[in-house]
Amino acid sequence: MENKIRILLYEDNRDLREGMTFLLQATPSLQLVGAFPDTSNLEMQIPGLKPDVVLMDIDMPGRTGIDATPVVKALRPETQVLMVTVFEDEDRIFQAIRNGASGYLLKRTSPTEIIAAIHDVYQGGSPMTSSIARRVLHFFQQEQPVAKSKDYDLSPRELEILKSLVKGFSYKLIADEHFISIDTVRSHIRHIYEKLQVNSKTEAVLKALKEKIV
């Protein structure tokens, strides 16, 4: 392997940072290009050091790893961010992922596994422990059982009009959009209201959104 994976490390705990530094430097396939206790110079370091993989702690003084992650992805989208942290709560996991992290390891992960995870994330995987994965899946499953949204029996045309309502259009705009008269729009909307059991535009829009009719 001629090209080493370029690693950048952010970790505020000195012992951990030095331990990781040692581990990474001892691995021939990796090249540690920097190790810092905070992300205050992130905007310089990412473009300058061009890391392939950033190991990011979450709890750091100043900007947290959660907040730093989207900045990394904005500065250099091809850089993979691997969270390495002690936090196992769904909230932080979720935020990190939403912000662009590609993997999530716990600090108690063994050195061997950390090295493996780095290769993994570099090759397009998303390493995470199966307990983290379970928490991630949890998010999807939390969302309402999706049940089949009640069928309000809207006609195709009515559905189109409803979609336009949800775009925030006025009657006039909807009429123009569909090349029909305002009175026709009114007529459709009357029927929609009856079927949805509402009596204002806002209620119809809210119901359409909440029940995913559109």
Place this chain on the structure above:
Amino acid sequence: MENKIRILLYEDNRDLREGMTFLLQATPSLQLVGAFPDTSNLEMQIPGLKPDVVLMDIDMPGRTGIDATPVVKALRPETQVLMVTVFEDEDRIFQAIRNGASGYLLKRTSPTEIIAAIHDVYQGGSPMTSSIARRVLHFFQQEQPVAKSKDYDLSPRELEILKSLVKGFSYKLIADEHFISIDTVRSHIRHIYEKLQVNSKTEAVLKALKEKIV
């Protein structure tokens, strides 16, 4: 270990089913309680066989593994469903997870890993390959970068009024709700419209929802 993990297998391909059957029976910590080529008798088998873990193929004649999964979870929520399949597309992965699957393995996974995954899922983990995990993360990341929602600088009172708008209330109702006159409501709403740069109730509500201002 006195209690073996009870396994139920659904797999339409005969060779694969028999191969898996052999593998599972050869593992002392597991007890195979059934192996079927389709899910037509799912409603009888789940309550009858009380599996701890169901290995579920996706592509089966009749009801697919995707459709069978929520039925399993409904019949016996404590049963863990592990998808074992050849499909790696985000759509199927997503559907399986939404329907309650707790893990997702590819058929090319080694026997050792499959056995490990069964124990893993039984103990509350969510085994999946890191490439599957990457696809799962992808869903989260597709959603808008969340950035910090723009600050429209609404005053506390304006925010309350906006919340009422989002409940679908009329001016009159909002006035009653907050013990203020309709004219005051109008006044607040005018300011809200200015700040949000909209000019109708529906637009305000949509913007509030979309940008998570409320």
Place this chain on the structure above:
DNA sequence: AAGCCAATCACATAAAGAGGTGAAAAACTC
């Protein structure tokens, strides 16, 4: 063929909402 429903349009009235202008008391800021 008769009947039903979807889609179109019209006219009319009443209620709700949008926009202009002004203003006063209270709270907050500098």
Place this chain on the structure above:
DNA sequence: GAGTTTTTCACCTCTTTATGTGATTGGCTT
């Protein structure tokens, strides 16, 4: 303590929406 913002209210005008009633056309069903 002077100036700004927030919250409250009023009145007036115009537009948009909501609702009633009715009617025509074309497609689908029985």
